[in-house]
Amino acid sequence: MRDNARPMQLSELRQRLTALGAGPLHAQRVLRHWLHALPADAGRRKPEHHFPKALFGALPALREELAGLARLQAEHPGEDGSARLLVALRDGQTVESVRLPRGGLCVSTQVGCAVGCAFCMTGTGGLLRQLGSAEILAQVALARAGRPVNKVVFMGMGEPAHNLDAVLEAIELLGTVGGIGHKNLVFSTVGDDRAFEALPRGAVKPALALSLHTTKPDLREQLLPRAPRLTPTELVERAEAYARATGYPVQYQWTLLYGVNDGDDEIDGIVRLLGGRYGVLNLIPYNAVDGLPFQRPAWEKAADIARRLHRQGILTKLRHSAGQDVDAGCGQLRARSLDTGERVVALRRRAVSGPSPLLPSAGAP
Numbered sequence: 302m303r304d305n306a307r308p309m310q311l312s313e314l315r316q317r318l319t320a321l322g323a324g325p326l327h328a329q330r331v332l333r334h335w336l337h338a339l340p341a342d343a344g345r346r347k348p349e350h351h352f353p354k355a356l357f358g359a360l361p362a363l364r365e366e367l368a369g370l371a372r373l374q375a376e377h378p379g380e381d382g383s384a385r386l387l388v389a390l391r392d393g394q395t396v397e398s399v400r401l402p403r404g405g406l407c408v409s410t411q412v413g414c415a416v417g418c419a420f421c422m423t424g425t426g427g428l429l430r431q432l433g434s435a436e437i438l439a440q441v442a443l444a445r446a447g448r449p450v451n452k453v454v455f456m457g458m459g460e461p462a463h464n465l466d467a468v469l470e471a472i473e474l475l476g477t478v479g480g481i482g483h484k485n486l487v488f489s490t491v492g493d494d495r496a497f498e499a500l501p502r503g504a505v506k507p508a509l510a511l512s513l514h515t516t517k518p519d520l521r522e523q524l525l526p527r528a529p530r531l532t533p534t535e536l537v538e539r540a541e542a543y544a545r546a547t548g549y550p551v552q553y554q555w556t557l558l559y560g561v562n563d564g565d566d567e568i569d570g571i572v573r574l575l576g577g578r579y580g581v582l583n584l585i586p587y588n589a590v591d592g593l594p595f596q597r598p599a600w601e602k603a604a605d606i607a608r609r610l611h612r613q614g615i616l617t618k619l620r621h622s623a624g625q626d627v628d629a630g631c632g633q634l635r636a637r638s639l640d641t642g643e644r645v646v647a648l649r650r651r652a653v654s655g656p657s658p659l660l661p662s663a664g665a666p
């Protein structure tokens with residue numbers, strides 16, 4: 302009997318399938334049906350003819366158990382076609398996933414986060430627990446029950462590098478049985494040597510998103526107080542090496558904070574740091590969080606920064622956090638559900654200006 306308080310890992314699930322008599326093809330079929338949200342009898346061969354008896358008998362309970370790894374607690378559709386999902390885990394903890402326009406999905410990798418970014422709601426509460434790889438995958442299965450998913454970005458709650466084994470295990474399954482193109486798997490990090498070392502060794506190599514936020518080492522230490530002490534220059538060098546090795550450009554994430562990292566000095570610093578690099582800079586105007594002392598710059602100001610960077614040869618995209626009309630900041634849905642005991646699928650909107658959101662920032666603050 303498994304201990305339900307322990308996060309389920311994919312490796313454990315595989316072991317259980319083997320113990321039930323599953324060969325590699327049987328295990329693959331169980332995992333594929335789960336990850337693609339297919340009915341039990343989907344496919345040419347009937348399960349009773351394909352599976353060993355013990356496995357066939359255990360399947361209904363197993364499917365129920367897998368469905369229970371991530372259940373929809375609340376859904377908040379945005380005006381841009383995205384939807385923020387509050388997902389309940391089996392132990393009662395909750396995390397957020399975001400269905401993005403055009404088949405993307407942003408998943409969480411931890412309950413809470415230890416990096417403690419000064420502008421992030423999730424960072425204020427610290428790390429509560431790791432997600433198991435099966436719980437990360439379950440967010441994809443849950444989302445696919447409602448809509449196709451062809452891209453998965455690891456930009457929700459948590460720092461993927463702090464739960465590296467589980468995230469890499471999930472990535473490998475998504476890039477194989479899960480049917481997602483490798484460049485459509487996006488590993489997002491504040492920058493961590495363990496991740497830079499592990500990613501090139503994986504059988505499935507995801508694209509890389511690096512949360513930069515500033516070119517100034519001192520400011521970065523203040524904004525990301527518990528991120529590894531790598532300078533922006535060191536981070537860019539490591540990310541560049543990975544991008545050249547994989548052929549996927551780095552997605553540099555920059556949460557624009559009014560009066561903090563939106564000045565001319567940062568524009569000059571970006572040109573020096575990213576000029577000639579193989580990457581794209583995503584500028585994401587901040588989504589204000591109650592109780593945190595940061596503000597979003599005006600859209601016109603953000604657009605002007607993007608234009609100036611473009612003119613100086615930096616490929617720059619100005620983006621909103623997806624679904625930012627519905628408490629888009631990473632961790633805000635979860636925090637609100639803890640406040641209100643929210644239990645229903647809810648719709649809540651507030652006014653939003655500017656073009657359609659495309660991608661969330663890392664942690665989508």
Ligand code: SF4
Pocket residue numbers: 413414415416417418421422423424425457458459460491631663664665666
């Ligand atoms: S922005 Fe991301 S890395 Fe920073 S505290 Fe929030 S979830 Fe963690």
